[in-house]
Amino acid sequence: MTDTPLLALSGLTKAYPGVVANDDVSLRIAPGEVHALLGENGAGKSTLVKMIYGLVKPDSGKMEMNGTTFAPQEPRDARAAGVGMVFQHFSLFDALSVAENIALGMENAPKLRRLSHQIREVSEAYGLPLSPDRIVGDLSAGERQRVEIIRCLLQDPKLLIMDEPTSVLTPQEVEILFKTLRKLSAEGTAILYISHKLEEIRSLCDSATILRLGRVVGHCTPAHTTAREMAEMMVGSTLKTPTRAGKTPGKVVLDINRLSAKSPSAFGMPLREITVQVRAGEVLGIGGVAGNGQDELLAALSGEAPCASGMIAFDGQDVGPLGPTARRKLGILTAPEERLGHAAAPDMTLVENAMLTGAAREKLERRGMLDWPAAKRFAEKIIEKFDVRTPGSANVARSLSGGNLQKFVIGREVLQRPRVLVVNQPTWGVDASAAAAIRQALLDLAENDAAVIVISQDLDELMEISDLFAALNEGRLSEPRPAQGLTVEEIGLMMGGAHGMEVAHV
């Protein structure tokens, strides 16, 4: 590496009440280097980059840029020093145009007309076609990411921070992105690349720093390290892969026939003629880039958005127009993606959250009157069987960590002995051991003759547990195919290839 690094962090520490997010973290990035920051959820990656971007101030330690002290008070300072950041969430304005969004992220933004011109130039130079006048809410996930990247590029960054950039992309789109990033790196821009996807890091990054529980636990050169070695550094123990005995699926339990539905929200995705059958004992994995109808499909199956008669049959019985409670009584249970606020009420206790979906099947309710002691027993059973770490069932849902709450939410449905279970992103933002436990629970459920549908954006997860695989793309579901033996290219094409985006010519 070069003598003066572009960015050098030494001894950065940041503590929040009850948790040390970063503990004595040191790191060096050279100009043009693609540096991976690797770690599980909660390892402290986000806090670290927020300090570099000026959103959070370190308790102690120091940062240097090109050999001089760097202490951004706010994102503006960081941007002025040449740091650009592409966020994973929360940084675009749906109702505003591409150009307006980009102007908001710049100091001294030029007049909109000039800016639009610059956007076109940069987007062509880096193979990221994008029209400045479009409303961001109408863009696909990949295109939205381009808005953020272009916003950074327009300011000539010396360091580009990318937070989990590929979680919203198809494999083909990832290739386009990587070409752009390699071009940037060749031009001397350093890239700090946050991810937990090891194969990507091996193909893209020059070096890697691995964080665990807020501390640096190792550095490596990804090209010379196996994915398994990196994974074990990240997790700190050897991983157990879920197991299941092979089993022949039984009769069709859930029959979805040309399911179409409008999206309830303004920038949502309508469902278009989805047809699929799921048998008892079978796991159907549904992949696809976020925003292609996942939430809408879950709502249609849970009964939150009842659909027309004849579109969904359960054991041969038409359940299309039924609401959530009636479907639960039959045995169709679901767990939506958003844990806090959708699957669980944040400020309610675990007992109340157990009541939330358990009332009908666990007989927690008699003629409208609620049986709280029974709900408490049910909540405690979930806590015990699913190893939910919490001081007790009287704690509110939002006091639990993401992984523990997710175990609670999945456990709540699994323990109600579903005939059909539909889950959306069951392990998103969950640490590896909790994720493994959740996957095992889903497989065990299928062992016991339930039909399981797993909607996820984590392709590795889907390949690991699915019997059948299908992909959602623009609200349409591809023909399901046996998961075993599918190649990455085939999966990518099922997911819609590069979404009709123009392929980069770099």
Place this chain on the structure above:
Amino acid sequence: MDLSVINPVLFVAGFLVAATPLIFAALGELVVERSGVLNLGVEGMMIIGAICGFATAVETGSPILGFFAAAVGGAVLSLLFAFLTQITLANQVASGLALTLFGLGFSALLGQRYVGVKPPRLAEVNFGPLHDIPVLGPVLFSHDIILYLGLVLVAAVWAGLKFTRAGLVLRAVGENHDAAHALGYKVVRIRTLAIMFGGACAGLGGAYISLIRVPQWTEGMTAGVGWIALALVVFASWKPWRLLLGAYLFGGITQLQLNLQGAGVAIPVEYLAMSPYVITILVLVVLSADKNAAPASLGRTFHASS
């Protein structure tokens, strides 16, 4: 009944005056809502503006100073709302109601000495020969400076929101406060300023009622204009020019029912008097379909927890 007593020229001139308090109050609220805050205290800020303006005008003899005081009074009261919702993160609906209840009481307290007093009159703007044009003269060129200020303000807010960077930032904060925060914008500061602007506008609107439209002071004299202003913002889909149109529509209805009362139409006075409220409801029903125009963060509490 004699409809011929309604003079069309005076009627039009009258409804321009009737619409002005609405224009001010609704325009202020429009800016507040565009920043993502729902302030239901418009009525309270208006009535405080009405009494502050009235008292100051009477004491100093200057209506212009009165309007100035009204804007300050409305803005100061709105700071209470800003404190509750932006600093102590209280529910915006409840805080807005509190502001209205408090404002109504406090204005009554302040106004005790001013019941039955006549305020100094604000002179018309001198347009010279324009004033003497038949029909157009009395309709368009025979008003006070504040009425014209209202129109200028509509144009200014429209241009400010659409073309300036401050307007873009304001809209961005109202659209997605988390994203705006992540980009380094001061959400709380921007919203507080917007709330104060809304308070000042509501105060001006209130003073226009007590100093020009009525002109005298009675308790609770805003009589729901603040609430109609809130409805008007929805009606206008958060767009300034549509708001102006809506204000004229309501001003016209108010003026018409007053004129009909004067003309002794066979409809009882009470039913004429309730017509602006009924029509507000009808308008809300007809226009409620277009909800997507609302700022996405409207009414949500912001707390930077990271």
Place this chain on the structure above:
Amino acid sequence: MVRLEKRPQPSRAFSWATPILAVIATMIFGGLLFAALGKDPVASIQTIFWEPLFGDFAFYYRPQLLIKGAPLVLIAIGLSLGFKAGIWNIGAEGQYIMGAIFGAAAGLAFYPTQSVFIFPLMVVAGAFGGWIWAMIPAVLKVRFGTNEILVSLMLVYVAEQFLASMSLGLLKNPEGFGFPGSRNLQQYASAHNGELIAGSGMHWGVAAALIAVIFAYVLLTRHRLGFAIRVTGQAPKAARFSGVNPTRLVLFCMGVSGLLAGLAGLFEVAGPAGQITIDFNVGYGFTAIIVAFLGRLHPIGILLAGGLLALTYIGGDIAQSQLGLPAAAIQVFQGMLLFFLLAFDLFTQFRLRFGQAEVI
């Protein structure tokens, strides 16, 4: 620097302490306000809070506490159900007026017939009047998505005009020498909501308020519907997911609050007020909003808060006659109470941290 930090669990202690802190702060700042008006602050506060309960004429004022408190509690209980679910009926004043008009009209229609069925019929009519008035914003909300806050409030002004029209027209006392206002129901035995125990202030409205408190308590803690209300208020999506039908919930909450406000109006017109007049309504519908919040939207809390606000009404009247405190000062006092409550409520969900500042 001071900064806010969200508590992992809402603080139970603060949830109960907040109203008390708010009352204390209101007394202090209210005292300052009274001092600014040139009144002795200590004497004013004492007159308002002590005189009605333990003063020389307490025997007269204590029953008044029930009379003033009953409509406040009755209305606030209804409002609290909706507020808990994020459904904002703020037009209780209008529903109160319509309840009184419907109830009084039902009774006056039979004048001067005497029958035990007349009063129950009036109760039903009063409840219906309030209910139907609340159903207007409710139905418009579920059918067209109109904002219930604005519609219910607009209907207050419509109801006030309707009240004026009724007391000058249809319901005007034919033997009233041309004065506006209906016949006095206190002089019509079958329609009179008199005291159940003489001199106690206890009338049917007080009984109804107590029943409403118990009903709301059971509903919120034990019944599915109450649970649905609480979940909807805290996490609407989670409520939908659990099977709550939002349309039905809006109709239920608005309906119940309208019904209770209508009942309050009926008991008032048939009892303490006696007749329909132009200025029949005195703002109970709006004060009840303060009562509902001050009572933390909890039935028992509302009962206590209703008593407290009734006390400020009565104490305010005494202060007005004895100290010359303006009537509006009490209104300011009540408004302040809500302000302080909302501000102190912060500490239920957050705690203050002193120390290094965060970039916000």
